[in-house]
Amino acid sequence: VTRDAEVNMKGDPKVAGIAISSGDRVIFPRPKRTKLDLARYYEAAAPLMLQDAADRPLSLVRLPEGLEGERFFQKHPGKGFPAALKTVMIEDSGGPAPYGYLSDAASIVAAVQMGTVEFHIRGAKRDRLDRPDRLVFDLDPDEGLGFPAVRRAALDLRALLAELGLDSWALLSGGKGVHLVIPLRRTVSWDTAKLFCRGVAELAAAREPKRFLSEMSKARRKGRIFIDWLRNDRSATAIAPFSVRARTGAPVACPVSWDELPGLRRASAFSMEAALARGWAEVTPPPAQSLNAAVVSALADADRG
Ligand code: ATP
Ligand code: MN
Numbered sequence: 001v002t003r004d005a006e007v008n009m010k011g012d013p014k015v016a017g018i019a020i021s022s023g024d025r026v027i028f029p030r031p032k033r034t035k036l037d038l039a040r041y042y043e044a045a046a047p048l049m050l051q052d053a054a055d056r057p058l059s060l061v062r063l064p065e066g067l068e069g070e071r072f073f074q075k076h077p078g079k080g081f082p083a084a085l086k087t088v089m090i091e092d093s094g095g096p097a098p099y100g101y102l103s104d105a106a107s108i109v110a111a112v113q114m115g116t117v118e119f120h121i122r123g124a125k126r127d128r129l130d131r132p133d134r135l136v137f138d139l140d141p142d143e144g145l146g147f148p149a150v151r152r153a154a155l156d157l158r159a160l161l162a163e164l165g166l167d168s169w170a171l172l173s174g175g176k177g178v179h180l181v182i183p184l185r186r187t188v189s190w191d192t193a194k195l196f197c198r199g200v201a202e203l204a205a206a207r208e209p210k211r212f213l214s215e216m217s218k219a220r221r222k223g224r225i226f227i228d229w230l231r232n233d234r235s236a237t238a239i240a241p242f243s244v245r246a247r248t249g250a251p252v253a254c255p256v257s258w259d260e261l262p263g264l265r266r267a268s269a270f271s272m273e274a275a276l277a278r279g280w281a282e283v284t285p286p287p288a289q290s291l292n293a294a295v296v297s298a299l300a301d302a303d304r305g
């Protein structure tokens with residue numbers, strides 16, 4: 001008897017075909033959201049999530065006891081995960097290791113059954129892990145810096161990228177910041193992609209050192225925004241669109257249009273219900289672009305200018 005079948009015999013409710021145990025466990029106290037609520041949210045959000053997050057190696061943030069309990073940042077789905085969450089073997093520091101990836105609603109709900117609240121994704125897909133197809137600039141404001149400064153930073157970084165010939169879309173992180181995402185054609189290596197992103201962050205910081213910095217140091221951040229380019233690494237991850245965040249109020253990482261961004265008051269503006277109701281309606285991610293010689297030389301020119 002498989003683990004799934006045992007659970008079924010207890011009469012646990014099924015969501016996307018996955019039996020949810022302890023469905024009435026409270027994961028978020030306010031607004032009150034149980035494990036079953038979370039499973040149903042993710043079942044409904046699955047088509048929205050899969051659009052960007054399918055086939056990418058995952059890191060999961062699990063909070064089996066809810067927001068007040070212990071949290072685990074987990075890369076390898078261990079024993080006990082339903083088979084619906086498929087895995088791909090990836091060479092790690094310690095040898096080949098299994099990573100989960102999303103393939104359908106059941107794969108997402110399987111992770112929720114294991115206490116997952118947040119889904120983090122890599123910038124490459126499982127069939128071509130050495131080629132990034134998704135660049136992310138993660139704007140991390142100093143504590144105390146309000147959202148208006150973050151908003152402005154996102155719009156300005158968008159303009160800088162446009163100067164280099166790159167179109168981006170915006171994701172409210174559900175936490176404090178905004179992520180700019182650039183869909184990429186799979187023509188360059190991680191080394192090239194990372195070097196390019198570092199160059200963009202350093203250019204922004206050199207142009208406006210009072211607003212931006214390109215180093216992680218929290219001590220040096222003081223009133224500024226760290227343009228986190230380090231997400232653009234083979235083994236790094238960023239929050240998946242439509243992932244719930246394990247933060248007060250159960251906010252969702254939500255795509256937003258450049259037009260509506262100036263009117264938004266915080267990065268945690270969207271609840272599970274609001275995010276589901278919106279979907280991708282406001283946002284059309286630009287087509288995959290090339291990090292070609294023209295873009296790279298545009299960065300070099302901008303650097304000199
Ligand atoms: P915020 O807007 O509040 O910064 P965020 O999702 O951007 O929210 P960050 O702290 O900037 O949060 O983290 C950026 C990314 O780094 C996360 O999305 C995640 O994928 C990754 N990350 C976070 N915590 C860990 C961790 N403990 N180990 C490895 N990677 C992590
Ligand atoms: Mn961030």
Ligand code: MN
Nearest residue numbers: 138139140228
């Ligand atoms: Mn960051």
